[in-house]
Amino acid sequence: MQLYLPIADIPINVFLILAMGAAVGFVSGMFGIGGGFLLTPLLIFIGISPAVAVASVSTHIAASSLSGALSYWRKRSIDLTLALVLLGGSILGTVLGVWLFTYLRTLGQLDLVIALSYVVLLSGVGAAMFYEGMRAIARARRGGNPTLRRPGSHSWIHGLPLKMRFKRSKIYLSVIPVNVIGLLIGFIGAIMGVGGSFILIPLLIYLLRVPTSTVIGTSMALTLVTMVIATVLHAVTNHQVDAVLALILMVGGVTGAQFGARAGQRIRGEQLRLLLGLLIFAVGVRFAVELAIRPEELYTIREAGGGG
Amino acid sequence: MSWLRLAIVGIALSLGCIASSDRACAERLIVSVSNHRVTVTSSYAGEELVLFGSVERDGNATAQDGYDLVVTVSGPRADMVTRRKERRFGIWVNADSRQFLDVPAYLAISSNRPIDRIAPPDVRRRQQLGLDNVLLTQRVGTDYADVVASDPFRSAFVRLRADHGLYREATSAVTFLTPTLFRTGIPLPAEVPIGTYNVDIQLFSNGALVTRTQTAFEVVKVGFEQFIANTARHHGLAYGLATAMMALLTGWMASIVFRRD
Numbered sequence: 199m200q201l202y203l204p205i206a207d208i209p210i211n212v213f214l215i216l217a218m219g220a221a222v223g224f225v226s227g228m229f230g231i232g233g234g235f236l237l238t239p240l241l242i243f244i245g246i247s248p249a250v251a252v253a254s255v256s257t258h259i260a261a262s263s264l265s266g267a268l269s270y271w272r273k274r275s276i277d278l279t280l281a282l283v284l285l286g287g288s289i290l291g292t293v294l295g296v297w298l299f300t301y302l303r304t305l306g307q308l309d310l311v312i313a314l315s316y317v318v319l320l321s322g323v324g325a326a327m328f329y330e331g332m333r334a335i336a337r338a339r340r341g342g343n344p345t346l347r348r349p350g351s352h353s354w355i356h357g358l359p360l361k362m363r364f365k366r367s368k369i370y371l372s373v374i375p376v377n378v379i380g381l382l383i384g385f386i387g388a389i390m391g392v393g394g395s396f397i398l399i400p401l402l403i404y405l406l407r408v409p410t411s412t413v414i415g416t417s418m419a420l421t422l423v424t425m426v427i428a429t430v431l432h433a434v435t436n437h438q439v440d441a442v443l444a445l446i447l448m449v450g451g452v453t454g455a456q457f458g459a460r461a462g463q464r465i466r467g468e469q470l471r472l473l474l475g476l477l478i479f480a481v482g483v484r485f486a487v488e489l490a491i492r493p494e495e496l497y498t499i500r501e502a503g504g505g506g
Numbered sequence: 507m508s509w510l511r512l513a514i515v516g517i518a519l520s521l522g523c524i525a526s527s528d529r530a531c532a533e534r535l536i537v538s539v540s541n542h543r544v545t546v547t548s549s550y551a552g553e554e555l556v557l558f559g560s561v562e563r564d565g566n567a568t569a570q571d572g573y574d575l576v577v578t579v580s581g582p583r584a585d586m587v588t589r590r591k592e593r594r595f596g597i598w599v600n601a602d603s604r605q606f607l608d609v610p611a612y613l614a615i616s617s618n619r620p621i622d623r624i625a626p627p628d629v630r631r632r633q634q635l636g637l638d639n640v641l642l643t644q645r646v647g648t649d650y651a652d653v654v655a656s657d658p659f660r661s662a663f664v665r666l667r668a669d670h671g672l673y674r675e676a677t678s679a680v681t682f683l684t685p686t687l688f689r690t691g692i693p694l695p696a697e698v699p700i701g702t703y704n705v706d707i708q709l710f711s712n713g714a715l716v717t718r719t720q721t722a723f724e725v726v727k728v729g730f731e732q733f734i735a736n737t738a739r740h741h742g743l744a745y746g747l748a749t750a751m752m753a754l755l756t757g758w759m760a761s762i763v764f765r766r767d
Binding site (some may be wrong): 200201203204205207208210218257258260261262263264265268269307309310314371422425426428429431432433434435437439442443444445448451453455456489491493495496497498499500501505 | 535546547548549550551552584585586587588591592595596597598599600638659662663665666667696697700720727730731732734735738741742743745746747748750751752753754755758759760761764765
Protein backbone atom coordinates (compact mmCIF):
# COMPACT_ATOMS: atom_id res chain seq x y z
CA MET A 199 0.00 0.00 0.00
CA GLN A 200 1.59 3.24 -1.14
CA LEU A 201 1.22 6.35 0.96
CA TYR A 202 2.45 9.83 0.11
CA LEU A 203 4.36 11.41 2.99
CA PRO A 204 3.45 15.09 3.40
CA ILE A 205 6.83 16.34 4.66
CA ALA A 206 9.27 13.86 3.14
CA ASP A 207 7.45 14.46 -0.18
CA ILE A 208 7.79 10.92 -1.44
CA PRO A 209 5.42 7.97 -1.54
CA ILE A 210 6.43 5.02 0.61
CA ASN A 211 5.14 1.53 1.13
CA VAL A 212 3.28 1.51 4.45
CA PHE A 213 4.00 -2.16 5.09
CA LEU A 214 7.71 -1.69 4.50
CA ILE A 215 7.84 1.13 7.06
CA LEU A 216 5.69 -0.88 9.48
CA ALA A 217 8.02 -3.86 9.10
CA MET A 218 11.09 -1.69 9.62
CA GLY A 219 9.51 -0.17 12.71
CA ALA A 220 8.61 -3.62 14.03
CA ALA A 221 12.07 -5.09 13.35
CA VAL A 222 13.85 -2.20 15.05
CA GLY A 223 11.22 -2.27 17.82
CA PHE A 224 12.02 -5.95 18.39
CA VAL A 225 15.71 -5.17 18.79
CA SER A 226 15.03 -2.17 21.00
CA GLY A 227 12.65 -4.12 23.24
CA MET A 228 15.19 -6.90 23.53
CA PHE A 229 18.09 -4.67 24.57
CA GLY A 230 16.21 -1.82 26.22
CA ILE A 231 17.49 0.78 23.80
CA GLY A 232 15.68 3.23 21.52
CA GLY A 233 16.95 1.76 18.28
CA GLY A 234 17.34 5.10 16.54
CA PHE A 235 20.84 4.21 15.40
CA LEU A 236 19.32 1.38 13.33
CA LEU A 237 16.18 3.14 12.17
CA THR A 238 17.68 6.41 10.94
CA PRO A 239 20.11 4.70 8.50
CA LEU A 240 17.32 2.40 7.29
CA LEU A 241 15.09 5.38 6.48
CA ILE A 242 17.92 7.16 4.69
CA PHE A 243 18.56 3.95 2.77
CA ILE A 244 14.99 3.85 1.38
CA GLY A 245 15.30 7.39 0.08
CA ILE A 246 14.08 9.63 2.88
CA SER A 247 16.29 12.68 3.26
CA PRO A 248 18.59 12.54 6.31
CA ALA A 249 17.03 15.64 7.83
CA VAL A 250 13.50 14.18 7.72
CA ALA A 251 14.75 10.78 8.91
CA VAL A 252 16.59 12.19 11.93
CA ALA A 253 13.72 14.48 12.92
CA SER A 254 10.96 11.87 12.51
CA VAL A 255 12.89 9.15 14.31
CA SER A 256 13.10 11.42 17.38
CA THR A 257 9.30 11.38 17.48
CA HIS A 258 9.26 7.62 17.11
CA ILE A 259 11.73 7.15 19.97
CA ALA A 260 9.63 9.44 22.19
CA ALA A 261 6.69 7.07 21.75
CA SER A 262 8.62 3.84 22.29
CA SER A 263 10.50 5.15 25.31
CA LEU A 264 7.26 6.29 26.97
CA SER A 265 5.74 2.83 26.74
CA GLY A 266 8.99 1.37 28.07
CA ALA A 267 9.36 3.98 30.81
CA LEU A 268 5.79 3.39 32.03
CA SER A 269 6.42 -0.28 32.61
CA TYR A 270 9.69 0.48 34.45
CA TRP A 271 7.82 3.11 36.48
CA ARG A 272 5.36 0.46 37.64
CA LYS A 273 8.30 -1.72 38.65
CA ARG A 274 9.69 1.28 40.59
CA SER A 275 12.99 1.06 38.74
CA ILE A 276 13.32 4.66 37.58
CA ASP A 277 15.58 6.94 39.59
CA LEU A 278 13.74 10.23 39.11
CA THR A 279 16.39 12.36 40.84
CA LEU A 280 19.10 10.95 38.63
CA ALA A 281 16.93 11.38 35.53
CA LEU A 282 16.25 15.03 36.41
CA VAL A 283 19.92 15.87 36.97
CA LEU A 284 20.82 14.16 33.69
CA LEU A 285 18.02 16.08 32.04
CA GLY A 286 19.45 19.43 33.12
CA GLY A 287 22.56 18.83 31.02
CA SER A 288 20.64 17.03 28.32
CA ILE A 289 18.29 19.92 27.49
CA LEU A 290 21.26 22.21 26.91
CA GLY A 291 22.92 19.51 24.83
CA THR A 292 19.81 19.03 22.70
CA VAL A 293 19.49 22.74 22.00
CA LEU A 294 23.17 22.90 21.00
CA GLY A 295 22.75 19.77 18.87
CA VAL A 296 19.72 21.04 16.96
CA TRP A 297 21.51 24.34 16.40
CA LEU A 298 24.59 22.58 15.02
CA PHE A 299 22.35 20.32 12.92
CA THR A 300 20.74 23.37 11.28
CA TYR A 301 24.12 25.03 10.76
CA LEU A 302 25.71 21.92 9.21
CA ARG A 303 22.77 21.56 6.85
CA THR A 304 23.48 24.99 5.39
CA LEU A 305 27.16 24.05 5.05
CA GLY A 306 26.30 20.82 3.23
CA GLN A 307 28.31 18.72 5.65
CA LEU A 308 25.43 17.27 7.66
CA ASP A 309 25.64 13.87 5.97
CA LEU A 310 29.36 13.65 6.67
CA VAL A 311 29.00 14.58 10.32
CA ILE A 312 26.14 12.10 10.79
CA ALA A 313 28.19 9.37 9.09
CA LEU A 314 31.36 10.19 11.06
CA SER A 315 29.53 10.24 14.38
CA TYR A 316 28.04 6.86 13.54
CA VAL A 317 31.45 5.42 12.73
CA VAL A 318 33.23 6.74 15.77
CA LEU A 319 30.53 6.19 18.37
CA LEU A 320 29.05 2.95 17.14
CA SER A 321 32.29 1.12 16.45
CA GLY A 322 33.76 2.41 19.72
CA VAL A 323 30.80 1.59 21.92
CA GLY A 324 30.11 -1.64 20.03
CA ALA A 325 33.67 -2.89 20.39
CA ALA A 326 33.76 -1.98 24.09
CA MET A 327 30.48 -3.77 24.78
CA PHE A 328 31.55 -6.80 22.81
CA TYR A 329 34.82 -6.98 24.71
CA GLU A 330 33.07 -6.58 28.04
CA GLY A 331 30.50 -9.24 27.13
CA MET A 332 33.26 -11.67 26.17
CA ARG A 333 35.03 -11.10 29.45
CA ALA A 334 31.81 -11.56 31.43
CA ILE A 335 31.11 -14.82 29.63
CA ALA A 336 34.66 -16.03 30.22
CA ARG A 337 34.34 -15.10 33.89
CA ALA A 338 31.04 -16.97 34.16
CA ARG A 339 32.66 -20.03 32.53
CA ARG A 340 35.45 -19.97 35.07
CA GLY A 341 32.78 -19.87 37.72
CA GLY A 342 33.85 -16.48 39.02
CA ASN A 343 31.57 -13.89 40.52
CA PRO A 344 30.27 -11.63 37.71
CA THR A 345 29.56 -8.57 39.80
CA LEU A 346 29.46 -5.17 38.19
CA ARG A 347 29.49 -3.25 41.43
CA ARG A 348 32.94 -3.17 42.85
CA PRO A 349 32.74 -1.11 46.04
CA GLY A 350 36.02 0.49 46.86
CA SER A 351 37.14 0.87 43.27
CA HIS A 352 36.33 4.56 43.28
CA SER A 353 37.70 6.64 40.43
CA TRP A 354 38.46 10.37 40.31
CA ILE A 355 34.81 10.97 39.41
CA HIS A 356 33.80 10.10 42.93
CA GLY A 357 36.10 12.78 44.29
CA LEU A 358 34.31 15.68 42.58
CA PRO A 359 32.42 18.27 44.65
CA LEU A 360 28.66 19.08 44.69
CA LYS A 361 27.74 15.60 45.79
CA MET A 362 24.17 14.51 46.19
CA ARG A 363 22.40 11.33 47.12
CA PHE A 364 20.46 9.37 44.50
CA LYS A 365 18.25 7.28 46.76
CA ARG A 366 16.72 4.77 44.43
CA SER A 367 20.04 3.94 42.80
CA LYS A 368 21.74 3.95 46.24
CA ILE A 369 24.65 6.06 45.05
CA TYR A 370 26.26 9.22 46.40
CA LEU A 371 27.73 11.22 43.59
CA SER A 372 28.74 14.66 42.33
CA VAL A 373 26.21 16.29 39.96
CA ILE A 374 28.99 17.51 37.63
CA PRO A 375 29.72 14.22 35.78
CA VAL A 376 25.97 13.48 35.67
CA ASN A 377 25.26 16.83 34.02
CA VAL A 378 28.15 16.43 31.59
CA ILE A 379 26.94 12.99 30.53
CA GLY A 380 23.43 14.43 30.06
CA LEU A 381 24.79 17.21 27.88
CA LEU A 382 26.75 14.77 25.76
CA ILE A 383 23.75 12.48 25.24
CA GLY A 384 21.41 15.36 24.36
CA PHE A 385 23.93 16.73 21.88
CA ILE A 386 24.63 13.40 20.19
CA GLY A 387 20.94 12.52 20.13
CA ALA A 388 19.88 15.69 18.36
CA ILE A 389 22.56 15.38 15.69
CA MET A 390 22.36 11.66 15.03
CA GLY A 391 18.63 11.18 15.50
CA VAL A 392 19.22 8.62 18.21
CA GLY A 393 18.06 8.47 21.80
CA GLY A 394 21.63 7.82 22.84
CA SER A 395 20.79 5.16 25.38
CA PHE A 396 23.31 2.79 23.83
CA ILE A 397 25.95 5.28 24.98
CA LEU A 398 24.16 6.43 28.12
CA ILE A 399 23.65 2.98 29.63
CA PRO A 400 27.37 1.96 29.48
CA LEU A 401 28.41 5.39 30.80
CA LEU A 402 26.02 5.13 33.73
CA ILE A 403 27.06 1.58 34.54
CA TYR A 404 30.82 1.81 34.16
CA LEU A 405 31.53 5.46 34.94
CA LEU A 406 28.93 6.34 37.57
CA ARG A 407 28.38 2.79 38.89
CA VAL A 408 24.61 3.10 38.69
CA PRO A 409 23.12 -0.31 39.55
CA THR A 410 21.64 -2.27 36.64
CA SER A 411 18.26 -2.39 38.38
CA THR A 412 17.59 1.32 37.76
CA VAL A 413 19.80 2.06 34.77
CA ILE A 414 17.48 1.08 31.90
CA GLY A 415 14.35 2.66 33.36
CA THR A 416 16.20 5.88 34.15
CA SER A 417 17.76 6.03 30.72
CA MET A 418 14.32 5.53 29.14
CA ALA A 419 12.82 8.34 31.20
CA LEU A 420 15.64 10.63 30.08
CA THR A 421 15.34 9.55 26.44
CA LEU A 422 11.63 10.25 26.57
CA VAL A 423 12.08 13.85 27.64
CA THR A 424 15.01 14.62 25.33
CA MET A 425 13.26 13.14 22.31
CA VAL A 426 10.06 15.12 22.99
CA ILE A 427 12.19 18.27 23.17
CA ALA A 428 14.13 17.27 20.04
CA THR A 429 10.85 16.70 18.16
CA VAL A 430 9.54 20.14 19.04
CA LEU A 431 12.88 21.84 18.28
CA HIS A 432 13.26 20.06 14.94
CA ALA A 433 9.69 21.06 14.06
CA VAL A 434 10.33 24.70 14.93
CA THR A 435 13.76 25.14 13.33
CA ASN A 436 13.92 22.73 10.40
CA HIS A 437 10.24 21.94 9.67
CA GLN A 438 11.35 18.40 8.86
CA VAL A 439 9.29 16.26 11.24
CA ASP A 440 7.02 14.01 9.22
CA ALA A 441 4.16 13.15 11.57
CA VAL A 442 2.71 10.52 9.23
CA LEU A 443 6.05 8.72 8.89
CA ALA A 444 6.58 8.92 12.65
CA LEU A 445 3.12 7.49 13.36
CA ILE A 446 3.66 4.47 11.10
CA LEU A 447 7.07 3.85 12.68
CA MET A 448 5.60 4.09 16.17
CA VAL A 449 2.82 1.61 15.53
CA GLY A 450 5.32 -0.90 14.15
CA GLY A 451 7.88 -0.08 16.82
CA VAL A 452 5.77 -0.44 19.95
CA THR A 453 4.36 -3.74 18.69
CA GLY A 454 7.78 -5.14 17.84
CA ALA A 455 9.18 -3.97 21.17
CA GLN A 456 6.76 -6.19 23.10
CA PHE A 457 7.98 -9.32 21.35
CA GLY A 458 11.56 -8.17 21.65
CA ALA A 459 11.22 -7.69 25.40
CA ARG A 460 9.88 -11.24 25.76
CA ALA A 461 12.74 -12.63 23.68
CA GLY A 462 15.25 -10.61 25.68
CA GLN A 463 14.15 -12.16 28.96
CA ARG A 464 15.17 -15.60 27.72
CA ILE A 465 18.75 -14.57 27.00
CA ARG A 466 21.35 -14.08 29.72
CA GLY A 467 22.58 -10.57 30.45
CA GLU A 468 26.17 -10.95 29.28
CA GLN A 469 25.14 -12.74 26.10
CA LEU A 470 22.68 -9.93 25.48
CA ARG A 471 25.44 -7.37 25.85
CA LEU A 472 27.68 -9.37 23.54
CA LEU A 473 24.98 -9.49 20.88
CA LEU A 474 24.15 -5.80 21.24
CA GLY A 475 27.83 -4.93 21.06
CA LEU A 476 28.18 -6.91 17.84
CA LEU A 477 25.11 -5.25 16.33
CA ILE A 478 26.25 -1.73 17.21
CA PHE A 479 29.75 -2.47 15.96
CA ALA A 480 28.42 -3.84 12.65
CA VAL A 481 26.39 -0.70 11.98
CA GLY A 482 29.46 1.42 12.76
CA VAL A 483 31.63 -0.61 10.39
CA ARG A 484 29.03 -0.31 7.64
CA PHE A 485 29.23 3.49 7.88
CA ALA A 486 33.02 3.35 7.92
CA VAL A 487 33.11 1.26 4.76
CA GLU A 488 30.76 3.70 3.06
CA LEU A 489 33.08 6.60 3.84
CA ALA A 490 36.24 4.76 2.87
CA ILE A 491 35.36 3.27 -0.51
CA ARG A 492 34.78 5.38 -3.58
CA PRO A 493 31.03 6.07 -3.80
CA GLU A 494 29.27 5.05 -7.00
CA GLU A 495 27.75 8.50 -7.30
CA LEU A 496 30.09 11.35 -6.52
CA TYR A 497 27.51 14.08 -6.98
CA THR A 498 24.53 15.00 -4.85
CA ILE A 499 21.85 17.62 -5.31
CA ARG A 500 20.15 19.48 -2.52
CA GLU A 501 17.68 22.26 -2.72
CA ALA A 502 19.38 25.35 -1.33
CA GLY A 503 17.83 26.24 2.00
CA GLY A 504 15.47 23.28 2.14
CA GLY A 505 15.00 19.60 1.59
CA GLY A 506 17.90 18.52 3.78
CA MET B 507 -4.85 7.31 -16.10
CA SER B 508 -7.56 8.02 -18.56
CA TRP B 509 -7.39 11.45 -20.01
CA LEU B 510 -10.78 11.11 -21.58
CA ARG B 511 -12.56 11.26 -18.28
CA LEU B 512 -11.07 14.58 -17.52
CA ALA B 513 -12.92 17.59 -18.65
CA ILE B 514 -11.04 19.93 -20.85
CA VAL B 515 -10.70 22.74 -18.41
CA GLY B 516 -9.32 25.27 -20.72
CA ILE B 517 -7.95 25.65 -24.16
CA ALA B 518 -4.96 27.82 -24.67
CA LEU B 519 -5.12 29.69 -27.88
CA SER B 520 -2.03 30.86 -29.55
CA LEU B 521 -2.17 34.49 -30.40
CA GLY B 522 1.53 35.12 -30.41
CA CYS B 523 2.48 34.16 -33.89
CA ILE B 524 5.91 34.88 -35.15
CA ALA B 525 6.15 38.04 -37.12
CA SER B 526 8.39 36.66 -39.77
CA SER B 527 7.69 38.34 -43.06
CA ASP B 528 6.80 35.53 -45.42
CA ARG B 529 4.68 33.31 -43.21
CA ALA B 530 3.08 35.73 -40.77
CA CYS B 531 0.35 34.08 -38.78
CA ALA B 532 -0.02 31.28 -41.22
CA GLU B 533 -0.29 28.75 -38.42
CA ARG B 534 -1.46 28.79 -34.90
CA LEU B 535 -1.45 26.17 -32.18
CA ILE B 536 -4.41 25.08 -30.12
CA VAL B 537 -3.45 22.91 -27.16
CA SER B 538 -4.91 21.58 -23.97
CA VAL B 539 -3.59 19.58 -21.03
CA SER B 540 -5.74 16.73 -19.76
CA ASN B 541 -5.62 18.06 -16.22
CA HIS B 542 -4.85 21.60 -15.15
CA ARG B 543 -4.76 20.80 -11.48
CA VAL B 544 -2.90 17.72 -10.34
CA THR B 545 -3.77 16.94 -6.75
CA VAL B 546 -1.29 15.20 -4.50
CA THR B 547 -3.19 13.15 -1.97
CA SER B 548 -2.08 10.36 0.33
CA SER B 549 -2.49 7.85 -2.50
CA TYR B 550 -0.44 9.86 -5.00
CA ALA B 551 2.31 7.82 -6.62
CA GLY B 552 2.97 9.62 -9.87
CA GLU B 553 0.65 10.53 -12.70
CA GLU B 554 0.76 11.03 -16.42
CA LEU B 555 -0.85 14.03 -18.03
CA VAL B 556 -1.66 14.20 -21.69
CA LEU B 557 -1.16 17.26 -23.80
CA PHE B 558 -3.01 17.32 -27.09
CA GLY B 559 -3.52 19.96 -29.69
CA SER B 560 -3.67 20.80 -33.32
CA VAL B 561 -2.02 23.07 -35.81
CA GLU B 562 -4.55 25.44 -37.36
CA ARG B 563 -3.57 26.64 -40.79
CA ASP B 564 -4.95 29.39 -42.95
CA GLY B 565 -4.50 29.67 -46.68
CA ASN B 566 -1.00 31.08 -46.49
CA ALA B 567 0.44 28.03 -44.81
CA THR B 568 3.26 26.63 -46.81
CA ALA B 569 4.71 23.78 -44.79
CA GLN B 570 4.54 20.97 -47.28
CA ASP B 571 7.10 18.72 -45.65
CA GLY B 572 5.39 18.53 -42.28
CA TYR B 573 5.85 20.09 -38.89
CA ASP B 574 8.14 19.44 -35.96
CA LEU B 575 7.09 20.03 -32.42
CA VAL B 576 9.03 20.58 -29.21
CA VAL B 577 7.16 20.64 -25.92
CA THR B 578 9.04 21.95 -22.89
CA VAL B 579 7.43 21.47 -19.49
CA SER B 580 9.18 23.29 -16.67
CA GLY B 581 8.18 23.00 -13.05
CA PRO B 582 8.55 25.41 -10.16
CA ARG B 583 11.94 27.06 -9.92
CA ALA B 584 14.35 26.82 -7.03
CA ASP B 585 18.00 27.28 -6.18
CA MET B 586 19.83 24.00 -5.96
CA VAL B 587 23.29 22.98 -4.89
CA THR B 588 25.25 20.22 -6.55
CA ARG B 589 28.11 18.86 -4.53
CA ARG B 590 30.94 16.61 -5.54
CA LYS B 591 32.61 14.18 -3.17
CA GLU B 592 36.35 13.98 -3.09
CA ARG B 593 38.78 11.88 -1.15
CA ARG B 594 40.18 13.87 1.75
CA PHE B 595 42.19 12.32 4.56
CA GLY B 596 41.19 8.87 3.36
CA ILE B 597 37.44 9.41 3.40
CA TRP B 598 34.97 10.66 0.82
CA VAL B 599 33.55 14.04 1.73
CA ASN B 600 31.62 16.78 -0.07
CA ALA B 601 34.28 19.11 -1.37
CA ASP B 602 33.48 21.24 -4.41
CA SER B 603 29.99 22.59 -4.97
CA ARG B 604 28.09 24.68 -7.49
CA GLN B 605 24.88 26.55 -6.96
CA PHE B 606 22.29 26.43 -9.70
CA LEU B 607 20.12 29.51 -9.54
CA ASP B 608 16.42 29.56 -10.22
CA VAL B 609 16.43 26.29 -12.16
CA PRO B 610 13.27 24.28 -12.80
CA ALA B 611 12.71 21.48 -10.30
CA TYR B 612 11.02 19.53 -13.08
CA LEU B 613 11.89 19.68 -16.75
CA ALA B 614 10.51 17.48 -19.49
CA ILE B 615 11.28 18.03 -23.14
CA SER B 616 9.36 16.04 -25.70
CA SER B 617 9.63 16.21 -29.44
CA ASN B 618 8.53 14.17 -32.42
CA ARG B 619 12.07 13.44 -33.60
CA PRO B 620 15.62 14.08 -32.38
CA ILE B 621 16.04 17.76 -31.68
CA ASP B 622 19.29 18.05 -33.62
CA ARG B 623 17.33 17.11 -36.73
CA ILE B 624 14.54 19.60 -36.03
CA ALA B 625 16.58 22.77 -35.91
CA PRO B 626 20.16 23.92 -36.54
CA PRO B 627 22.44 24.59 -33.54
CA ASP B 628 21.92 28.35 -33.40
CA VAL B 629 18.12 27.97 -33.30
CA ARG B 630 18.43 25.23 -30.70
CA ARG B 631 20.52 27.48 -28.50
CA ARG B 632 18.34 30.54 -28.95
CA GLN B 633 15.10 28.68 -28.27
CA GLN B 634 16.68 26.56 -25.50
CA LEU B 635 15.67 23.31 -27.15
CA GLY B 636 16.62 20.13 -25.33
CA LEU B 637 18.38 19.48 -22.04
CA ASP B 638 21.73 20.49 -23.53
CA ASN B 639 20.46 23.92 -24.47
CA VAL B 640 18.17 24.82 -21.59
CA LEU B 641 19.55 27.67 -19.56
CA LEU B 642 20.74 26.45 -16.17
CA THR B 643 22.37 29.42 -14.51
CA GLN B 644 25.24 28.59 -12.17
CA ARG B 645 27.00 30.70 -9.68
CA VAL B 646 30.69 30.13 -10.25
CA GLY B 647 32.47 32.12 -7.59
CA THR B 648 31.03 35.59 -8.11
CA ASP B 649 30.01 35.06 -11.73
CA TYR B 650 26.61 34.04 -12.97
CA ALA B 651 26.69 32.00 -16.13
CA ASP B 652 25.52 28.90 -17.85
CA VAL B 653 28.33 26.67 -18.97
CA VAL B 654 28.74 24.20 -21.78
CA ALA B 655 26.58 21.09 -21.67
CA SER B 656 29.61 18.91 -21.01
CA ASP B 657 30.48 20.72 -17.77
CA PRO B 658 30.79 17.99 -15.11
CA PHE B 659 28.57 19.72 -12.59
CA ARG B 660 25.91 20.54 -15.15
CA SER B 661 25.84 17.06 -16.63
CA ALA B 662 25.81 15.47 -13.15
CA PHE B 663 22.95 17.74 -12.19
CA VAL B 664 20.92 16.79 -15.27
CA ARG B 665 21.75 13.10 -14.88
CA LEU B 666 20.73 12.99 -11.19
CA ARG B 667 17.49 14.82 -11.88
CA ALA B 668 16.83 12.38 -14.73
CA ASP B 669 17.46 9.40 -12.42
CA HIS B 670 14.58 10.60 -10.27
CA GLY B 671 12.33 11.16 -13.28
CA LEU B 672 12.50 14.90 -12.75
CA TYR B 673 14.37 15.81 -15.92
CA ARG B 674 13.74 14.02 -19.17
CA GLU B 675 14.25 14.42 -22.85
CA ALA B 676 12.09 12.15 -25.00
CA THR B 677 12.67 12.69 -28.68
CA SER B 678 9.85 10.50 -29.89
CA ALA B 679 7.23 11.32 -27.29
CA VAL B 680 5.21 13.67 -29.50
CA THR B 681 2.94 11.75 -31.84
CA PHE B 682 1.28 13.31 -34.86
CA LEU B 683 -2.06 11.54 -35.19
CA THR B 684 -2.74 13.38 -38.43
CA PRO B 685 -0.38 15.85 -40.08
CA THR B 686 -1.84 18.58 -37.85
CA LEU B 687 -3.16 16.77 -34.80
CA PHE B 688 -0.69 15.80 -32.09
CA ARG B 689 -0.47 14.47 -28.58
CA THR B 690 2.22 13.82 -26.00
CA GLY B 691 2.44 12.53 -22.46
CA ILE B 692 3.78 14.46 -19.48
CA PRO B 693 4.86 11.89 -16.87
CA LEU B 694 4.98 13.28 -13.36
CA PRO B 695 7.12 11.20 -10.99
CA ALA B 696 6.22 10.23 -7.45
CA GLU B 697 8.61 12.85 -6.05
CA VAL B 698 6.82 15.59 -7.94
CA PRO B 699 7.70 19.15 -6.93
CA ILE B 700 4.69 21.16 -5.80
CA GLY B 701 3.92 24.32 -7.76
CA THR B 702 3.08 25.78 -11.14
CA TYR B 703 4.25 24.09 -14.32
CA ASN B 704 4.64 26.00 -17.56
CA VAL B 705 4.22 24.19 -20.84
CA ASP B 706 5.88 25.79 -23.83
CA ILE B 707 4.93 24.36 -27.22
CA GLN B 708 7.06 25.34 -30.19
CA LEU B 709 6.22 24.50 -33.78
CA PHE B 710 9.03 24.21 -36.30
CA SER B 711 9.06 23.82 -40.00
CA ASN B 712 12.20 23.39 -42.07
CA GLY B 713 14.35 24.16 -39.03
CA ALA B 714 12.69 27.50 -38.29
CA LEU B 715 10.33 28.42 -35.48
CA VAL B 716 6.86 28.91 -36.97
CA THR B 717 4.81 29.67 -33.93
CA ARG B 718 4.62 28.91 -30.25
CA THR B 719 2.09 28.86 -27.48
CA GLN B 720 2.06 28.31 -23.76
CA THR B 721 -0.19 26.73 -21.26
CA ALA B 722 0.21 25.75 -17.65
CA PHE B 723 -0.95 23.39 -14.97
CA GLU B 724 -0.37 23.21 -11.27
CA VAL B 725 0.53 20.47 -8.84
CA VAL B 726 -1.01 21.03 -5.42
CA LYS B 727 -1.22 19.15 -2.18
CA VAL B 728 -4.82 18.92 -1.03
CA GLY B 729 -6.71 17.86 2.05
CA PHE B 730 -4.70 16.14 4.75
CA GLU B 731 -1.38 16.37 2.90
CA GLN B 732 -1.82 20.11 2.43
CA PHE B 733 -2.88 20.58 6.03
CA ILE B 734 0.17 18.76 7.40
CA ALA B 735 2.63 20.47 5.09
CA ASN B 736 1.20 23.93 5.78
CA THR B 737 1.07 23.45 9.52
CA ALA B 738 4.62 22.14 9.63
CA ARG B 739 5.88 25.09 7.62
CA HIS B 740 3.90 27.95 9.15
CA HIS B 741 3.08 26.80 12.68
CA GLY B 742 6.21 24.88 13.59
CA LEU B 743 5.73 25.08 17.35
CA ALA B 744 2.09 23.95 17.33
CA TYR B 745 2.97 21.20 14.87
CA GLY B 746 5.90 20.02 16.99
CA LEU B 747 3.80 19.99 20.16
CA ALA B 748 0.98 18.13 18.44
CA THR B 749 3.41 15.56 17.01
CA ALA B 750 5.00 15.08 20.43
CA MET B 751 1.52 14.63 21.98
CA MET B 752 0.73 12.04 19.33
CA ALA B 753 3.93 10.19 20.20
CA LEU B 754 3.12 10.24 23.90
CA LEU B 755 -0.43 9.02 23.30
CA THR B 756 0.81 6.17 21.12
CA GLY B 757 3.38 5.15 23.72
CA TRP B 758 0.83 5.35 26.53
CA MET B 759 -1.74 3.31 24.60
CA ALA B 760 0.90 0.70 23.78
CA SER B 761 1.78 0.35 27.45
CA ILE B 762 -1.91 -0.25 28.26
CA VAL B 763 -2.58 -2.63 25.39
CA PHE B 764 0.50 -4.73 26.06
CA ARG B 765 0.44 -4.48 29.85
CA ARG B 766 1.68 -7.72 31.35
CA ASP B 767 1.96 -7.07 35.05
